[in-house]
Amino acid sequence: MAQPTDVDTPEIRELQSMLGIKARIEASDGRIFTGVFMCVDKYKNVILSGAEEYSVNDDEDTGEKKDERRYVGMIMVPGKHLVRMAIESYA
Numbered sequence: 561m562a563q564p565t566d567v568d569t570p571e572i573r574e575l576q577s578m579l580g581i582k583a584r585i586e587a588s589d590g591r592i593f594t595g596v597f598m599c600v601d602k603y604k605n606v607i608l609s610g611a612e613e614y615s616v617n618d619d620e621d622t623g624e625k626k627d628e629r630r631y632v633g634m635i636m637v638p639g640k641h642l643v644r645m646a647i648e649s650y651a
Contacts, residue, residue: 575600578597578647579597579598579599580596580597580598581596581597581647581648582594582595582596582597582647582648583595583596583597583606583608583645583646583647583648584645584646584647584648585606585608585637585642585644585645586642586643586644586645587637587641587642587643588640588641588642588643589641590615590616591613591614591615592613592614592615593608593611593612593613593614593632593635593637594608594611594612594614594648595608595609595610595611595612595634595635596608596609596610597647598634601639603638603639604639604640604642605636605637605638605639606636606637606639606642606645607634607635607636607637608634608635608637609633609634610633610634611631611632611633611634611635612629612630612631612632613629613630613632613635614627614628614629615627615628616628
């Protein structure tokens with residue numbers, strides 16, 4: 561009889577069910593990334609495709625905080641910088 565492997569656990573199956581779904585990641589520097597969840601490895605490095613980056617920066621003219629958004633495409637967020645990850649939709 562075959563021995564169970566560590567790739568067939570409830571946690572792994574749950575992660576696999578989230579592949580291809582829009583996710584939101586908060587990074588340790590405060591930036592937010594949204595995109596399609598493509599991959600995660602044992603070090604918690606996460607790959608998003610079609611990603612956008614959201615950040616809050618100081619306006620050079622007024623000194624006020626302003627939200628900025630930019631398209632960044634396919635990105636890898638290192639696990640050491642991942643603060644929080646949430647699934648945005650099961651579309």
